[in-house]
Amino acid sequence: MRRADRLFQIVQILRRKRGPVTAAALAEELETSRRTVYRDVADLLAQRVPIRGEAGTGYVLERGFDMPPLMLTPDEIEVAVLGAQWVSHRGDAALRRAAEDLIAKIAATVPERLRVFVLEPVTGAPPPLDPAPDTLDMAEVRAAIRAGRKIALRYRDEQERESERVVWPVVVGYFESMRILVAWCELRQGFRSFRTDRVVAATFLKEPCGERPSALRARWRKTLPRAR
Numbered sequence: 009m010r011r012a013d014r015l016f017q018i019v020q021i022l023r024r025k026r027g028p029v030t031a032a033a034l035a036e037e038l039e040t041s042r043r044t045v046y047r048d049v050a051d052l053l054a055q056r057v058p059i060r061g062e063a064g065t066g067y068v069l070e071r072g073f074d075m076p077p078l079m080l081t082p083d084e085i086e087v088a089v090l091g092a093q094w095v096s097h098r099g100d101a102a103l104r105r106a107a108e109d110l111i112a113k114i115a116a117t118v119p120e121r122l123r124v125f126v127l128e129p130v131t132g133a134p135p136p137l138d139p140a141p142d143t144l145d146m147a148e149v150r151a152a153i154r155a156g157r158k159i160a161l162r163y164r165d166e167q168e169r170e171s172e173r174v175v176w177p178v179v180v181g182y183f184e185s186m187r188i189l190v191a192w193c194e195l196r197q198g199f200r201s202f203r204t205d206r207v208v209a210a211t212f213l214k215e216p217c218g219e220r221p222s223a224l225r226a227r228w229r230k231t232l233p234r235a236r
Contacts, residue, residue: 014038015048019057019069028066080118085125088114094133098182100146142187144207146180149189152212153177156221159191160211163202170208171195176217178228180204192217192224199228 021037022029031045038045049067052059058070080088089111096107115126152159161173175191178199186203193200217224 011048014040014044015052018045018048018052022059022067022069028068030066033066080114080122082122082125085114085118085122086129086131089126089129090131090133093129095182097133097135098184098187100142100187102147142204144189144204144210146187146204148210148212149177149180149204153179153221156217156219156224158213158215158217160213161202162208162210164206164208166206173200173202174213175200175202176219176224178221178224190228192228199231 017038018034021034031042031049034045035042049059049061060068060070092107092110096104099107111126115123118126149159156176159175159177161175162170163173164170172195174194175189176194178190178192181188181190181201186205188201188203189207190199190201192198219227
């Protein structure tokens with residue numbers, strides 16, 4: 009790896025991680041020695057990159073540091089294009105348009121030598137199998153999640169039984185042939201998953217949820233099974 013690429017990658021690793029990163033961890037990912045890492049970090053500090061080193065703990069990139077946008081590697085371009093392809097097949101209308109715009113913006117911004125990775129990617133996402141139609145405005149759902157506002161649902165379960173629910177929306181999950189809304193249900197006093205194609209009617213309320221969106225997501229994550 010060229011030195012310039014290695015310096016850029018160190019910043020990328022530090023920006024990616026939320027906590028301190030040791031020189032040993034940096035050296036392992038970069039496939040180099042710790043001595044080289046120490047020298048590279050010193051060079052970055054000399055260039056006024058705001059890296060804070062903590063003895064015995066690791067390095068942290070201070071907030072507010074920015075680099076020129078879209079300095080992407082071929083692999084990063086493939087990831088972005090593959091993800092946009094997946095969304096363009098499975099997302100709602102607003103997300104499909106956003107996915108197409110994202111691919112166009114990347115193609116217009118990256119250097120000419122990298123454009124082939126956008127226009128002729130070697131990976132691809134297949135279309136979903138018989139996708140279920142949405143009966144819920146997903147753009148409104150995402151807006152409610154960001155704003156931390158409640159949604160009133162009339163929902164039909166797999167036995168065709170209908171119920172009225174007021175929920176605190178947490179996240180939307182996208183699957184091969186359906187979408188689900190994960191939410192805290194006031195009726196059941198717990199987190200529940202609602203298939204969006206089984207929502208009979210929805211009213212987007214102005215009433216705020218009982219928790220901030222970030223706190224609600226954190227509490228939901230604690231209920232998920234941990235990978236082994």
